[in-house]
Amino acid sequence: MDLDSVRTFVVAADAGRFQDAAAELAVTQQAVSKRIAALERALGVRLFTRTPRGAELTIDGQAFLPHARELLRVSERAVASVRAGRRPLRVDVLSSRSAQSGLLRGFHQANPEIDLDVVTLFEIDAAVHAIRSGAIDASFRAVTMPGRPLPDDIASVRVVDEPLDLFTGSGHALANARSVTLDQLVGHRIWMPGLAAGTEWAAYYEDLVAEFGLTIEATGPNFGTDALLDTIADTPALATFMGGLTRLVWPTGYGLRRIPVTDPKPVYPHSLLWHRDNPHPALAALRAHLAAASPGYGAPGTWVPRWALSTRP
Secondary structure (H helix, E strand, O other), rough: OOHHHHHHHHHHHHHHHHHHHHHHOOOOHHHHHHHHHHHHHOOOOOEEEOHHHHEEOOOHHHHHHHHHHHHHHHHHHHHHHOEEEEEEEEEEEOOOOOOOHHHHHHHHHHHHOOOEEEEEOHHHHHHHHHHOOOOOOEEOOOOOOOOOOOOEEEEEEEEEEEEEEEEEEOOOOOOOOOOOOOHHOOOOOOOOOOOOOOHHHHHHHHHHHHHHEEEEEOOOOOHHHHHHHHHHHHOOEEEEEOOOOOOOOOOOHHHOOEEEEEOOEHHHHHHHEEEEEOOOOHHHHHHHHHHHHHEEEOOEEHHHHHHHHEOOO
């Protein structure tokens, strides 16, 4: 059903005269008559009766009028739902506890008038596909893994380097250290279940192991952060890495130690990815907020894989 004809019908019904409807719609009276006639043919009924005083609705016209008004309201809502700035900005983060989620919370606190939809996707390939298809507007990721460059239509900018902390239980040999160097971690078992092959974080830790000779074990199922910390607290032989900006809560009885790693300080590089042609105004606002509010990256004395150094503005 042609919405221009429906709109013309509603205006003519309210005006009571085709001539007045034409003036309101800024078209000719002949165009109004043609649109009404086309709508009557589509519906198979007469909508108006011509009288000396103008045009009066038939019984069928009266029955159709409230539905015609609702059609126009639905059409307006449909257009508004996808109009730039009217729908929520959809952003992907790795988890609700991550540094990425913290960055997004800071953006929301600074811009409460901007609606956000927060989603969590697992792999960077899924995130890139979702950006290119329009399913999401942006994603926080570490880029780019060796041999897997971003498509040309995807832009990225590095927004923050998150330092890694060592987590141990109270019985671990390093539990009382104020800080530990990467050299001091050689020979210690660092347990990180869930390092799925092919993911950006697996690539990161593979390079960390190769460069500093660490022992990272990814055995066993990943039951989540709470279960991991529970095991670390009870097992003196194991430690694990956690992002320094990751929000964590654990029972006081666990006796966990959160120890900075230094010389050099390994940092996880977070970048924001988006489609170059995405017009959502809140995306520009997010990028501006991150540029102004994030602590930045590339500080002296830090380490990241060489493949993570590039950005694609």
